[in-house]
Amino acid sequence: MNKTRVDRADGRYIYFYAFEAPAPVVLAVDEQMRGDARIELRWNALLGEYVIVSTARQGRTFLPPAEYCPLCPTVGVDAFATELPSPSYEIAVFENRFPSFRPDAPAVTDEAALHGRSSANGVCEVIVYSPEHDATLGSLGAKQVRRLVDVWADRYAELAARPEVRYVFMFENRGKEIGVTLTHPHGQIYAFPFIPPHVELEHAQSERWWTAVRRCLACDLVADELASGERIVAVAQGFVAYVPFAARLPYEVHVAATAHRESLLDLTDGERDGLAELLRVIQAKYDNLWGFPMPYTMSMHQRGTDGVERPGDHLHIEFMPPYRTKDKLKYLAGVETGAGTYINDTAPEEKAAKLRVAEPRT
Numbered sequence: 001m002n003k004t005r006v007d008r009a010d011g012r013y014i015y016f017y018a019f020e021a022p023a024p025v026v027l028a029v030d031e032q033m034r035g036d037a038r039i040e041l042r043w044n045a046l047l048g049e050y051v052i053v054s055t056a057r058q059g060r061t062f063l064p065p066a067e068y069c070p071l072c073p074t075v076g077v078d079a080f081a082t083e084l085p086s087p088s089y090e091i092a093v094f095e096n097r098f099p100s101f102r103p104d105a106p107a108v109t110d111e112a113a114l115h116g117r118s119s120a121n122g123v124c125e126v127i128v129y130s131p132e133h134d135a136t137l138g139s140l141g142a143k144q145v146r147r148l149v150d151v152w153a154d155r156y157a158e159l160a161a162r163p164e165v166r167y168v169f170m171f172e173n174r175g176k177e178i179g180v181t182l183t184h185p186h187g188q189i190y191a192f193p194f195i196p197p198h199v200e201l202e203h204a205q206s207e208r209w210w211t212a213v214r215r216c217l218a219c220d221l222v223a224d225e226l227a228s229g230e231r232i233v234a235v236a237q238g239f240v241a242y243v244p245f246a247a248r249l250p251y252e253v254h255v256a257a258t259a260h261r262e263s264l265l266d267l268t269d270g271e272r273d274g275l276a277e278l279l280r281v282i283q284a285k286y287d288n289l290w291g292f293p294m295p296y297t298m299s300m301h302q303r304g305t306d307g308v309e310r311p312g313d314h315l316h317i318e319f320m321p322p323y324r325t326k327d328k329l330k331y332l333a334g335v336e337t338g339a340g341t342y343i344n345d346t347a348p349e350e351k352a353a354k355l356r357v358a359e360p361r362t
Contacts, residue, residue, distance in 0.1 A: 001150055006085070010034040011104065012095035016086065017151050024089045027074055029081035034097050035059065040108045041193075043116035049197045052100045052120060060098045062181045071128050071184035084128065090144075091151050092128045093189075099124035100190065103164075121164045123191040127151065128184065135185045136293065137172075138283035146276040152300070153264040153272075159191040160305035167192040167199060167304050175295020177322050177329060187298070195304055202301065206312020218314030222256050231352040234281050237274030238267070241282050243352035248342035250324045250351050251294075253282055256316035262303040263315055282319060285358040296321040 004023045006014040010033045016024045037056035044051055061070055070083045084092050101122025108117040129148055130140055137145060152170055159168045172187035173180050195203070209217035225231055225242045233241040233253055241255045255278050261267055267275065286294035297320045303313040324330040324345055336342055 014094040016089050017091040019090055019147050024086040027077050027085045029074055029085045039105055039120045041118040041120050045114045054100045056098045060181050066133055069184050071186055072133055073131050089131055093125050096124040096126050122193045125189040126186055128186045130185055133184050138280055138287055145280050149272045149276050155189055156264050164193050165191040166306040167195050170300040172298040177295040203310055210311045216260055216314055217312050219260050222258055230349050233352055233355045236278040238271030239274045239278045241278055243348040247344055247348040249320055249330055250346040251321045253319040254316055261315045262313040281360055284360050285355050288359045290326040294321050
């Protein structure tokens with residue numbers, strides 16, 4: 001894997017990752033500059049958590065025509081200049097032009113005891129899976145998704161080494177129903193200056209379990225699912241995909257390492273192969289279930305980067321699709337958003353069975 005860095009006029013960077021092709025040719029084109037919008041963290045005293053204020057996000061590109069996609073290659077010096085100034089690339093990563101965190105976030109001051117502010121120091125990256133505008137994780141070749149796993153690991157290692165970063169959160173939003181503004185296959189990476197609330201909850205539960213039984217909670221959950229088999233969707237080398245016993249959404253799927261692996265950096269080459277295979281299989285099953293591309297959020301949970309040793313850190317990926325039937329969305333309403341308790345209208349065992357028999361079968 002070869003990595004080429006390009007520094008842009010507004011201070012952002014691009015990394016082009018090459019595996020078989022030579023380093024890409026970088027074109028001299030006009031750049032779309034990052035704006036000077038308000039960006040800060042505000043402390044929600046009632047819930048004890050941060051809210052990110054980033055006014056630049058109001059200006060994000062919204063579902064442009066394919067010929068003006070900012071994630072496609074820039075085909076020439078006189079063509080539309082995308083975020084990637086090269087006529088070809090394999091996988092690319094760049095700093096988001098509309099970030100929630102910035103390495104150079106401005107300093108802020110508290111207004112009052114109940115109105116706390118902090119600088120939004122961190123990094124927001126966009127990772128472009130392929131130059132093919134209409135590709136998906138499921139349609140990309142196995143070799144390309146395997147390379148994506150290697151790029152994820154590289155980005156995790158580099159961002160985790162930054163002193164201000166406490167958690168490296170990798171995710172993908174897919175589908176208009178999720179609110180996606182660009183359809184080109186891509187994901188994002190947020191290098192947080194704090195541990196996100198949902199991850200904090202996982203840490204707390206894992207710590208309780210460790211204190212009680214001296215075992216990793218996720219390891220025990222995975223072993224229990226494998227022993228039962230009732231909610232298993234697919235398996236590959238070193239990884240298993242299953243609908244959780246207490247799934248929050250009808251077609252929620254977790255992809256977890258079967259051995260205790262805290263982060264991508266702990267995986268063997270064979271386990272990276274298995275993870276890549278299973279990610280392709282799960283998306284293909286989703287898409288084949290009803291014959292259309294299933295929207296979802298995909299989030300990767302792994303070891304924090306704040307230097308704290310946690311026995312319950314265990315690499316897993318959560319898929320959260322919003323559909324409950326072929327033509328009905330599962331909306332989050334009063335009990336979910338107001339009280340924080342999910343209501344699943346279906347039995348996880350039934351949905352696991354439907355996904356298990358959906359093509360491709362494993």
